[in-house]
Every structure is written in structure tokens, then in C-alpha cells.
Amino acid sequence: MTADATTAPAVTRHALARPLWLRLEPEWAAEVVRLLLPRSPGAAAEYALGADPLYRLPPDDRPAAFAQLDALWVERLGSGGILRDAVAPFATELGRRLLCVLRPAAQLEEGADLGRYDDAPAVRLVLSPRRMLEPEPALAFCTHEVAHVADMLDASFGYDPHRPLPGATRPERELARERFRVLWGASIDGRLRARGLPALLSSEGWHALARRAFPKGPPAGLIDALSRGGRPPHDELLARCTCEHGPAPGQPCPLCRFPTHAWASEAQVAAAAARIAIDFPRWAPADGACAQCLECYR
Amino acid sequence: MKRRTLLQYLAASGALAGSPLGFAFQALGPTVEIDNPLKAYPPRAWEKTYLDQYRYDSSFTWVCSPNCTHACRMRAFVRNGVMLRSEQNYDSHKVKDLYGNSATAAWNPRGCANGFTFQRRVYGPNRLRYPVVRKGWKQWADDGFPELTPENHSKYKFDARGQDELVRVTFDEAHTYVAKGLVHIAAKYSGDEGKQRLLAQGYGEEMLHHWEGAGTRTIKCRGGMGLLGVMGKYGMYRFCNALAYLDQHLRKVPDAGAKAGRLWSNYTWHGDQAPGHPFVHGLQASDCDLSDFRTTKFHLHIGKNLIENKRADNHFFTECMERGAKICVIAPEYSPPASKADYWIPIRPNSDTALLLGVTKLMIDRGGYDAAFVKRFTDLPLLVRKDNLRRLRAAELFEGYRPEDLSRGASARLWRFSDDQRRRLGDFVVFDERSKSFKAVTRDDVGDKLVQKGIDPALEGSWTVTLAGGKPVELITLFSAYKDVHLKDYDLDAVCEMTSAPRDLVLRLANDLATIKPACIHTGEGINHWFHATEVNRATYLPLMLTGNIGRPGAGGHTWAGNYKSALFQGSAETGPGLKGWVAEDPFHLNLDPKADGKDIRTHAHTADEEPAYWNYGDKPLVVNTPKYGKRSFTGQTHLPTPTKAIWFTNVNLINNAKWAYEMIKNVDPKIELIVATDIELNASVEYSDVAFPATCWTEFQTPEITGSCSNPFLQIWKGGMKPVYEAKDDLSILADQAKKLGELIGDSRFTDYFKFVHEGRPEVYIQRLLDASTTTRGYRYADIMAGRYGEPGAALFLFRTYPRVPFYEQITESLPFFTPTGRLQAYNDEPEVIEYGENFVVHREGPEATPYLPNVIVSSNPLVRPDDYGIPTDHLGVDERQIRNVKLPWSKVKTTKNPLWEKGFRFFCLTPKTRHATHSQWQVVDWQLIWNNPFGDPHRTDQRSPGVGEHSLSMSPEAARDLGLDEGDYVYVDANPADRPYVGWKPHDPFYRVARLMLRLKLNPGYPYDVVMMKHAPWIATERSVKAHETRPDGRAVSEGTSYQAMFRYGSQQSITRGWLMPMHQLDSLFHKAKGTMGFIFGGEADNHAVNTTPKETLVRITKAESGGLGGKGPWEPTRSGFTPRAESPDMQAYLEGRLTTVKKG
Secondary structure: OOOOOOOOOOOOOOOOOOOOOEEEOHHHHHHHHHHHHHHOOOHHHHHHHHHHHHHHOOHHHHHHHHHHHHHHHHHHOOHHHHHHHHHHHHHHHHOOOEEEEEOOOOHHHOEEEEEEEOOEEEEEEEOOHHHHHOHHHHHHHHHHHHHHHHHHHOHHHOOOOOOOOOOOOHHHHHHHHHHHHHHHHHHHHHHHHHOOOOOOOOHHHHHHHHHHHOOOOOOOOHHHHHHOOOOOOHHHHHHOOOOOOOOOOOEEOOOOOOEEOOEOOHHHHHHHHHHHHHHOOOOOHHHOOEHHHHHHOO | OOHHHHHHHHHHHOOOOOOOOHHHHHOOOOOOOOOOHHHHOOOOOOHHHHHHHHOOOEEEEEEEOOOOOOOEEEEEEEEOOEEEEEEEOOOHHHOEOOOOOEOOHHHOOOOOHHHHOHHHHHOOOOEOOOOEEEHHHHHHHHOOOOOOOHHHHHHOOOOOHHHOOEEEOOHHHHHHHHHHHHHHHHHHOOHHHHHHHHHHOOOOHHHHOOOOOOHHHHEEEEEOOHHHHOOOOOHHHHHHHHHHHHHHHHHOOOHHHOOOOEEEOOOOOOOOOOOOHHHHOOOOOOOOOHHHHHHOOEEEEEOOOHHHHOOOOOHHHHHHHHOOOEEEEEOOOOOOOHHHOOEEEOOOOOOHHHHHHHHHHHHHHOOOOOHHHHHHHEOOOOEEEOOOOOEOEHHHHOOOOOOOOOOOOHHHHHHOOOHHHHHHHOOEEEEEOOOOEEEEEOOOOOOHHHHHOOOOEOOOOEEEEEOOOOOEEEEEEHHHHHHHHHHHHHOHHHHHHHHOOOHHHHHHHHHHHHHOOOEEEEEEHHHHOOOOHHHHHHHHHHHHHHHOOOOOOOOEEEEEOOOOOHHHOOEEOOOEOOOHHHHOEOOOOOOOOOOOOHHHOOEOOOOEEEOOOOHHHOOOOOEEEEOOOEEEEOOOHHHOOOOOOEEEEEOOOOOOOOOOHHHHHHHHHHHOOEEEEEEOEOOHHHHOOOEEEEEOOOOOOOOOEEEOOOOOOEEEEEOOOOOOOOOOEOHHHHHHHHHHHHHHHHOOOHHHHOOHHHHOOOOHHHHHHHHHHOOOOOOOOHHHHHOOOOOOOOEEEOOOOOOOOOOOHHHHHOOOOOOOOOOOEOOEOOOHHHHHOOOOEOOEEOOOOOOOOOOOOEEOOOOOOOOOOOOOOOOOOOHHHHHHOOOEEOHHHHOOOOOHHHHOOOOEEEEOOOOOOOEOOEOOOOHHHHHHOOOOOOOOOOOOOOOOOOOOEEEEOHHHHHHHOOOOOOEEEEEOOOOOOOOOOOOOOOHHHHHHOEEEEEEEOOOOOOOEEEOOOOOOOOOHHHHHHHHHOOOOOOEOOOOOOEOOOOEOOHHHOOOOOOOHHHOOOOOEEEOOOEOOEEEOOEOOOEOOOOOOOOOEEEEEEEEOOOHHHOOOOHHHHOOOOOOOOOHHHHHHHOOOOOOOOOO
């Protein structure tokens, strides 16, 4: 761990230092309105009063009009405030970037990233409209995601999207990607908590995720350090994600590199170790071997 | 006042002004009052958009002719030159024969989702668009074909075809390369020098038996399921015969001595033939028209799935229910046909023979047989010698026996049964109850002819007699041998233990078979894909032989797999050579008269049949060094292969569908110097070929094609109705042009003449000759058929004796002999090899691999079964040894034995049936089919581990999955015997192992027994390029770079777990049976008739978890997590399954 916790002051609700440039995907806004209207007594009728005349417009003009109406109602129903609160703590890092909010095709697509809107730099937040049904978790999620983008824009983090994931095979790289998500996420939540901002998961939550991503256990003390607000740079975080080989369920077999849940027993491995070593001089019995590979060296 | 009028009034009067509703209503305009909405409102112009979807400029009919056996005539609709869609043509009822008989309207409609989606293949991304040559091979040719030293093998990537590039060339360039390659290979392997080369490369002497000095014999040609297009596909065999010119050119031999290439089989190679049929009735295969199902009263369905695999015509099966027939299904799993059955008998895989022997015993013991039929048409009354286990021959018993003159009998008159053949077979002996004496019977003495001789053969009895030579021998009738000796091993208790079949259902089946007529038994590749399919096929006939359920409408034992039936174009002395006139016209006596009668075409096959199963076994026959006898060949001489140095195949995904495909790619094909594919699509076979020609598809044919079917009576001729989409040419044109190029290269114009009428653009001359020369089509004129004289233009009926076609109708109704040595349906075979293998009686054998017990053991204590074990110990694990070791044990001992492989954890039988959404490998990666074909179809590919918009899956019982810690949707490895799969010599660090090891998704299915898994066959395999793409493309798709080949697996394929087998019973020289293409008999091997069947089911697998099914490999697959999969049902799902979601309130 090389970086200390950031101790920037907490930002209060609606205290955005600079004007927010917000662009809502019309379908996102429409869905949010559809979901939230029934929760505000009388709002549906009022919304209808605004919407009904729009059907009198020429068909080509209606989408823009509805988009405008829905954007207005996103504000009125409180979702606009959530987005502003999520962005406000990172006003310095984000600069004058637009925040563009879009629907995901699948839940996996949710998250924030850098992007462009009409050739202007932007933050692209893919967000399920359903999240807005629960304001506090939504704020935590959005804040967490925007914090990722803030890291990406912070030169001291040294973010490089082209830096390859460690691993020789696709499964190894997938595992490394998962580990990186956990470590970076834990680091961000640690810093958010230090600033008094809502975090996505508790420290225990990140420990649980880390146990899945590191079946043999993450490097000692790493998650705790991150949860306290540590922020290693990008390359150092990645270095912590390398797949160690060893007999853990779902890990790649060090011989065939296929992920396996069927490791040979220590006794079986020991019996075949000499023959394995001929083909794999750098392999050690402690690395293990999957049951299928062992068939080759019985 | 109406609400609408009120609003209009209020708006006009300003009554709403200033009200909170004003804004909302001020924009309202006047509405229109409509009295009749259909007349004036709403505007209906928009409907044109939808109606226009079905507008077309023209239509044409075409025949959908994959290897499904249906050959359905479809109608395609074209707009702006684009084939938009196809639909069923509804023409069956109009189709007539030469005599005015017409097909039943019940055939309508014909066609299935394959035909409906064919346009997605025509225009699909997998079309092979232009000729290609592998870069390394091209370089080898350009370098002048230097010697293939180990260095050059690697330099020209013969050992890494799958990693090489495919280079676009013109047709002329491709033909030139292939011609040069064929000439080079034929020359290189001809004569003494060629012999030394082949021996030096490790081929055994036996591989040179049919080589006969000719390098052309190392060239193998395969027209894929030739009947699917007699001109373009079977035309490959005509091309092969033309190679006799090349041999003559190289070796300067006389015409008669010229050797052409070898013809690779189809039906047997696919494992589709019922290999036991020639043993029982002597015919290649028995199959009726599917419409004959309508006349049956008892339909026994064994290891077959007519519901999923006979889509166009499966209604005939389901109609059995409404027409009052009883249905019984025997299968390990609760299958789609089982759901239609009156009762389903679940059975341990590969134990059907035991069940049928048990049923036979029950029928005999309870008198449930037709004694008159048994005496007249079966071999059960014939006498067998107990000393040598041969049938007693009349000449052995009767001093100075003088055979009856049979020159006017049916055998000689109809099938040219020769004196030589008769001398070899002899006549037989029965004990006549009437005269109380032994009587000689000939193969013509069947049915009424036996009665007319006044012979009443005894069914039961045993005697000791003195032979003509003075030797005393014990004799027994076969009926007694079965009843009193052989079937004692198959009592009800033992059979239920062997098969796991429920006792009451076995009894019920025996009773139904004994009492219901007509009864039929239908089997298919489910049975034929086992190593001991021969025995199951033979056993299938035992109940039918006992009850006379043969040769009658609604009766018979039939096999359904593959459109193999070249015999439809049957030759005879009366009509001419049949199909042989097309595929084997004598190249040295060509008839170039376009008006010549097909009967007058001279034929001479300079080719020789060969079973690709030998290529599939390491390019060698089954020759084993036995402890008892030393080196011994179990491949009969009539079956022996030659070394494979060049292959050309058309219309078949040969490499993709080869059992043990990765062994072929890794260890066998590198020794082959030229692989040529002709196909419409860029499939795995093209990925591993040296040259590929793009062929037109069924809707693009520029010249007429002709086909028929084993399951319906329709003779079909058609042309395409659209221009070829890319550079494709008709496969027949490709063959003709290749022949011409060969001729140009060696200066022999006869090559061109051999396809004269193709070059002249009128291949219909050859079609007319075919029609003239065949018993089933003589009298038809091509022009009449195409003019619609017999119904839909291009369609007619084959000239069968009966509609529906009923096999053996003549044998039963006219007392004609069957095609066996005895002229009778045979329950016993006394060929020397069969006796040696212990299969003279129909016996149950465990498989050489797929068994929990001693591999290949014969379950019997019958003293008349005396197999030879060749001195091979019972614990020998060698694959050769396991196949030939014949050990006989009673069930009480068999059940205490163990298969070492089973003990190691390979405890799942893996069934590999056809899928309902594709025809073998065709349509497998059409997007729609790929989505429908498995539970993991997803057009969005949300989980980017998926190789495409769908992927292959393995079905397993929920209980077995639970015990293995598996959830539905998980990726699993499926590994078979690691001694030789996925290929011999695999190593974990070999990059090819990563390609070849099978990983796929798991599907749970409560219909499967605990130790049975199922994986549909013929999906598009993972190749080196597809795996590379999967691992390096950002989206993870398994689509090969540069070729657009789409794999259905991330890793491996169905063929990762299969291997080649060479069943000794499929390789006899002594088996007497009918030749497939002509009215005559042969001994020994003939491709597609008596030859090695492939048997992919002969495997045990071990299943282990690879990755979790949830997105990105995290957690369970979403339907499992949310409670929609077996064993993980949510309360709501359970309520749904139990019918509790809907309740009806009473009162």
C-alpha cells in the first residue's frame, strides 16, 4: 500500500460547486418516471396533464418533447438530486464533463466510464432505472461509480486502459479482472467512508467478495488496508491480481491451464511428480494438478 | 350527450378557460364521427407494409435434400432476385406413377423448419464463397512437390493445417492444383518404388492387398450420401472411376488392368446401417415407407426417436395413437416418443439384445409363436451339427447327394444365383415329421414351395446320425437349440437384472408381441451406434420371425437412419445396370450417344469400395498380434483398405463428423498429402482441407439433379430457381471440370469425354440413362417428368410393388427365398468367423468399453457357443485386444466382473442422438437454429463465454448432477478414456489439447437415468482458429479469423469422446448376402452393406465441473438461481409443475 486516505471534506446535498451538465437518455428518464410516479400521490395525474398535449404534436416532434418533460419529472421525483449528489464530491476531478445517464441492456453493463457526448468529454453512467426506487443505495452506487471515473482522471492513480491483465489464458485473465474489480472497489469504498460519503459495501462485504476472487485468500491485510482508504496506483493493484497456481476450486490447473474443480489428491500428485516434472520442469507438487492431467502421468 | 361531444362543446365555448384543465384540453382538435370504421376509419394504408412482406415476383420448387431421408419438395419465393422464404408445396397427393397409382394425400404437408430457414444458409455468413487453397499446400505444389521429409511436413504445415491460411484462387487455378496433386500422388505411390515408399511409411503388407501396384488406389473419393444428389454427389464415384485413365497413363497397363481410386462409404461410415440385417434376411437394410405406420397395430420403438428425427413425416407415428395401435418404447431415457407410448421400458444402455432374448424365451415357452410360419420361412427347423456348430449340409448326410436342379428356381431366375455360389453354400437338412426322415431342402424351398414338396419340418428334436463319411454326429434343430439350450441364460429374472427393465413390462411386451398383428419394430442409429449392434439387429427379428410379422403391411423390422438407398436405382438383367451405369460406366467403352438406352451402357468398376472406418482407426485394418496364434487379421480380404494419400469429398462434413476427429486431425491426416472438400459452407472440414471448391446449393442448381428416399416413394428431379449467390458451381460441373483438367495435364481427352454431356450442358442425358437402367424407374422419360405428367413437375413415384412399400412382400406372398444362404430368415449364422467369435446364436455381449462389466464378454453358458479368446488375458486393456477377445460367461459370473475404466470413475454412458433442429451438421450454426437448439441460446450473448448465439449442451439427471456438485448451466468437462482420447498421445502442454478437450454447458433433465448423459451429435467442432478467436477476441466469440467459421463449443466437440472401432463381425469375407445395387449375391464386404459401422456410443465418460454457470462464471446460471431448473425449483415453479398455480372454485 503506497497511498494514504484522502481526507477531502464531505460535500453536502445540492452543494455542487460548478453547474452540472446532465444528459439523460430519454428512455432512461421515461423509465424512471414510470417507476417513481406511482410512489408520489397525485403525481401521475399531474404528469398526464403535461403529457397529454404532447400527443397533439406531429409524431416526429413528440420524442424530444417527452424527453424534456421526463427530464423535468426526473428532477421533481428526486432522481436528479441523487445524480448531483453523486457527482458533487468529484467536481474537481470531473471538471466540466457532462454526465450522461443510460439504461443497461443487462445488469452486468451497469457502471461508469469515460466517454464523449457531441465531441465533449463526458462521464458515461450506465444505470438501471430501478435503482432509483431506493434512493440511498442508488446514491451509494452512483457515488461509487463516479469515484471510479475520478480515479481514472487522477494522474496520480496512473490509470492506463491498455495495460494488459495478468494471465496467460482467458480464464486466468477473467479471474484477474474479477480480482481487480474487488481491489479497486474496496479501495474506493474505503476512501468514500473516510470522507463521510456513502459506500457501496461494508468492509466485510469486500472481504467476502475477496474470498471468492482469491480462493486461497487475498494477500494478507490488503483488503483491510484498502478499506481504511488506501489507494495503490493502477499498476500496483493489477500486480496484486496475478493468478497463483494451486489446488483451489475453479483455479487453472498449472499443467493444462483449464480451470478445474477436480484436483488430484496429494498422494496421486506425488506418485506422478517425477513424470510431470519431465514435461514441466518449473512445476512443483505443491502446485497441484487436475485429475484429468494426472491420467497422462499415471 | 356523448362525452366526446361534450368536450367539443366545452372547448368551443371557452367553458374550460382558466380552469386547471385548460392546458390539457386546449390542444384538442375536432374528432371525426365514423359510422362504419371498416369502411372509412382507421386509414388502412399501413396494412400494406405487412402484406408486402409476403409479396413476391416469382416462385420455384426445389427439393430440400439433406441426409434426413425425406427429400421434401419446397416452394421458394423470390423478390428482386432474392429468395425470401420457402414453404411446403402440398403436392404429394398429385404425384403418380407410370401406371396411374398415386400417393396418399396423407403425405401432405412435407417439409420442416430446416426447409423454412434454408435462405438463412443460402445467404448466411458461413457460405464458401470462392475456391480456396491452403497456403502451405500451395507452396508445396509451387515448389514442385518436394519429398515430405519431417522438416517439409512442418514447413508446408501438413501437421498444422488448422493454423494455416486459406488463399483465394480461381476455379481454374484450383482445378490445376488438384490435378497436379493427384497426378503427383498417383505417380509417387505406383509400382515398386511406390510400394517401398508405403512400406517405409509404416503401412503393413495387408494394406497393399487392394493397392495392386496402382498409386491411384491411395486416392479416396466420397460423394456424401450420394443418393441426396445422384448426379452431383454420386458423380464423385464416376470421377473416381475415371482415375483408371490416370493409372493407365502412369503404369501403361491394358484397359482391364487399370485401377482407379477407392470409394468411401456413407451409410456404414455414419453408423447408420443396421449391420445385423444382412445376417438375418440378406438385404442391406429393411425400411418401409413411413406411411405404412398407419396400418400397424403394435409399434415397438427401440432406441429410436421418430418424433425428433423424422420431422417431415413423424405424424405417421403419432397417428398410430389415433388409429388404435399400441405403442411401446424401449429406451434408457424418457424420450419424446416415450411420451406417446402406451408403455415405456427404461433399459440400461446397450442391453437391448438381452431384453429381446428374454422376450423371445417368454414367447417360445408360452407357445406364443406361429409354427407354420416358422417352418416355412425361418431357419429354426434346420439342423445344426453339435460338433462343428455348422448347419448340416445335405451332401454331408446323404451318400452321393445329387443337388436338385434350381436353374428355373427363383434364386437363379431373379437373382442369378450361380452354381459356384450354390456349391459354396450347399443345401440344408430338416427332419420331416410326415415321413419321419431327414430331408434335404434348398434355398428355394420356402413358403408354399416347401409345402408343395410335402415336407413338414420338425421344429423340435435332436438326433445322433452317421454322416456319409461314416462319422457319427449329434444334430439338433435350431428351434430346440434356442428353446432348450441357448435361451436358458435369458430367463426373466436374469434379463431384468441385465437390463434394469421392469419385470411386468417385459412380460407385457412378450404378450403383446405374441398376440397383436400386424406388429412392427423400428430401430435406428440409437441401436446401430453400438459396437454390438449386429446382435441387437438380429435379436430384433426373433419375435417377428416367431409370429410371421414380416412382409405384411404394418409389420416388419425396420431401421431408420440416413438416406442411403442407392438400391432404389436397382440394376437387373432385364433393365440394365441401374446406378452402376452412372457411377461405373466402363471408361474404356464409353457410350457417347445421347440417345442410347441406359440398358446398353457398359459398366466396369475400376474402383474398389473402402470403409473410411480404417482411416478412422489410424489408417490401418484390425491386425492383432495374439498370444495364441501370433499376428492375425480380423479384417477380411474383401474389406482391406489401402493407404490414404488423397481424399476428395463432397457434401459431407467429413472431418467434423468423424468419430475421434481430433485424432484424425492430429495423428492421421498429417500423413495425407491432399485433402479436397466440395461444399456449400465453410465448415470444419474445409478448415482442415488443402483445397476447397464452393458448390451451389439446392436452390441454386444450374442443371438438374435427382434423388429418392428410403422412407417415401417419391422420385424427385429439380433445378434451382436462382442465380448462385457467390462463385459457386454445381458439384457435377466441378467434377467434370476437374476431370477435364486432369485430361489436359496428362494429354488424355477421354477424361473430358467421360463427362461429355455435362460439358455440353445437358446432364439430363445421364438422368435418362439412369431411369432406363433401373428396375424402379424404367419407362419414365425425363422430359415427361419435368413436364409434370406425373404431378408436380419433376416428381413421380418409384415403381414399387406396393404403396406403401413393404419389404419382403414378395417373399411372403409369393414364397420367394430371402437373401440369406438358407433362403430363410436366419436366427443362426454358421460362417466360420461368426462361430469363432461366439456369435453363431444371437447373444448379448457387453461392449468393449461402455459397460460396467468385463469388456466384450459374451453372456452365455450355451455349450454350442464356443468363442476363441486368442489367449488374451481378461485384464488386458489394449483396444485391439478388447475388440477381439471373446470370453463366454453366464450372467451370474458376468455381474461379478468389473470394467477397470468404470472403476476409475468413467461411469456415464453418453448417448449421441440426432437433434431436432439440424440435420447432422447442416443448419447447426444457422442463427435461429443455434438459438433454439439448446437452453443457452441468447442473441445478445450476455454471457460472453458463449461461443456464439447458442452453444452445445449435455443432458444429465438432476440426481447425478447433485452428487457431482453441478448445477444446470455450469460448464463441465466431458472426458473419455484418457488412454486415447481426445487423441492418442495428448499432453497437457500441447496447445492442441486445449482445442480438443471437451467443455460444454450442462442441462439437467429428469428424463435421464442416473448413469446416462446425452449430447446431440454433429455440432460444429472447436478448431484451432475458433479457440484462438474465443480466447483473444474482445467479445469472446468462437469465430475463426479469416474464415468466419463458427464453432459451437468453446473447447472440443462431441467427437472428443468418441473413437474409431473395428468390429470383427462387420468384416467377414464369408457372409453371403444380396448385393446392394443389383439383383445378385455376393460374399463378404461391400460398402454401406456389409462393412464396418461407426459406433460413437461405445464410450464411457467422466464429468467434472469447469466453471460456474452464472454470468462471467460467478454463481449459478440465472434460471437456476431464480428457481426454474430441475432440482432447484422455487416454490412458484414447484406449484406450477404440480398444477397448483390455477385453482377452480367449485360452485
